[in-house]
Amino acid sequence: MDPLYIKLALGGIALLACIGLFFGIGLALAAHKFAVEINPKVEAVKEVLAGAQ
Amino acid sequence: MKNDVKAFWTLMLIIATLWIGGCEAPSFIKAAQFEETDRIVLTFAGPVDPAWAEDRDHFTVNEKPDPDILLDIASVRLSPDQSRLTLTLADPINQNQPHQVVVKEIVSEGRNMGTQAVTVSKPYFGYLISILIGALLIQNFVFSKYLGLCVFFGTSQKKSTAVGMGITFTFVIVFASLMSWFLYQFVLKPYRLDYLQIIVFIGLVSLTVQAVDTVLRKINPALFKAFGVYLVLVIANCIVIAVPLILADNEYNMIESLMLALGAGLGFLLALFLMSSVRERLDFANVPTSYRGLPIAFIVAGLFALSFMGFSGMSIF
Numbered sequence: 001m002d003p004l005y006i007k008l009a010l011g012g013i014a015l016l017a018c019i020g021l022f023f024g025i026g027l028a029l030a031a032h033k034f035a036v037e038i039n040p041k042v043e044a045v046k047e048v049l050a051g052a053q
Numbered sequence: 054m055k056n057d058v059k060a061f062w063t064l065m066l067i068i069a070t071l072w073i074g075g076c077e078a079p080s081f082i083k084a085a086q087f088e089e090t091d092r093i094v095l096t097f098a099g100p101v102d103p104a105w106a107e108d109r110d111h112f113t114v115n116e117k118p119d120p121d122i123l124l125d126i127a128s129v130r131l132s133p134d135q136s137r138l139t140l141t142l143a144d145p146i147n148q149n150q151p152h153q154v155v156v157k158e159i160v161s162e163g164r165n166m167g168t169q170a171v172t173v174s175k176p177y178f179g180y181l182i183s184i185l186i187g188a189l190l191i192q193n194f195v196f197s198k199y200l201g202l203c204v205f206f207g208t209s210q211k212k213s214t215a216v217g218m219g220i221t222f223t224f225v226i227v228f229a230s231l232m233s234w235f236l237y238q239f240v241l242k243p244y245r246l247d248y249l250q251i252i253v254f255i256g257l258v259s260l261t262v263q264a265v266d267t268v269l270r271k272i273n274p275a276l277f278k279a280f281g282v283y284l285v286l287v288i289a290n291c292i293v294i295a296v297p298l299i300l301a302d303n304e305y306n307m308i309e310s311l312m313l314a315l316g317a318g319l320g321f322l323l324a325l326f327l328m329s330s331v332r333e334r335l336d337f338a339n340v341p342t343s344y345r346g347l348p349i350a351f352i353v354a355g356l357f358a359l360s361f362m363g364f365s366g367m368s369i370f
Binding site for chain 2: 008011012015020023026027030031034
């Protein structure tokens with residue numbers, strides 16, 4: 001196969017991995033920094049309640 | 054206090070850069086602009102010799118990207134005060150392209166002022182406004198490109214939700230398109246990875262939405278509550294992916310991209326507002342049973358699209 005195609009394919013994988021890593025870390029930090037306390041009981045009650053939608 | 058001083062000097066630096074960037078070397082040709090469809094008007098700093106101006110060989114006009122292809126000049130006319138010169142070309146000018154005019158051996162009051170070249174282009178500010186208005190009204194994404202219809206019909210039942218959705222959408226689309234513009238210009242294009250543009254743009258949109266969601270939840274809970282479920286719905290809107298693709302196709306620069314994104318967002322807001330105003334009234338109207346709800350909404354949207362066709366073909370500046 002043409003080495004150019006292999007280069008492009010590897011470049012694409014590298015790019016997507018970089019974007020994923022960068023934004024993944026960024027979002028994780030943001031979620032940590034801007035964390036909002038949610039009462040765990042709300043989730044527990046929702047679990048028990050019936051909900052089709 | 055220290056921060057204030059720093060901010061002041063940064064501002065001064067920006068102003069100085071803009072000022073120096075806006076300067077030009079002094080030139081005998083004061084201004085050059087397009088007029089009508091086939092004319093270029095040159096304004097000189099002083100009167101020029103009529104005998105010199107009559108010779109058509111003293112002028113060449115070409116589109117800036119193709120210096121080899123000289124355009125045919127049909128006539129040259131000097132104004133009575135001898136300082137304005139009108140070049141009429143044989144064919145209409147493509148005014149979206151900057152043109153270069155070379156004026157050879159200018160003679161003014163017996164003195165030779167040398168050869169000078171000027172670039173003629175459309176006024177840039179007007180061009181920006183025309184991108185904005187173009188995306189907002191003339192090529193409205195909802196009414197003349199028929200994009201984003203699912204969210205459009207889903208959230209246009211009440212005025213309040215419509216406006217909320219429109220504002221959220223404008224917010225997200227400006228962020229997302231600026232980011233995808235940056236990534237396209239500086240990463241995808243130079244490394245020839247533009248075959249990945251759709252995947253990358255979709256990823257960027259969802260990441261923007263997630264980031265806005267996370268940050269807003271903490272910083273401004275009231276606004277977050279107002280945005281509610283619409284923030285997540287933005288991902289399902291196809292305008293938000295159409296704009297980065299258009300930017301990539303047209304090779305816009307950053308300010309032009311900002312204008313297009315803003316126009317698309319505000320255009321969607323306008324469309325939602327108009328539609329919700331009508332649908333609120335439709336609730337009280339006497340609509341045949343089989344047309345109630347979505348069917349009549351589609352008919353109304355079609356009427357809006359027809360009326361927006363009135364803008365088509367319009368050009369500003």
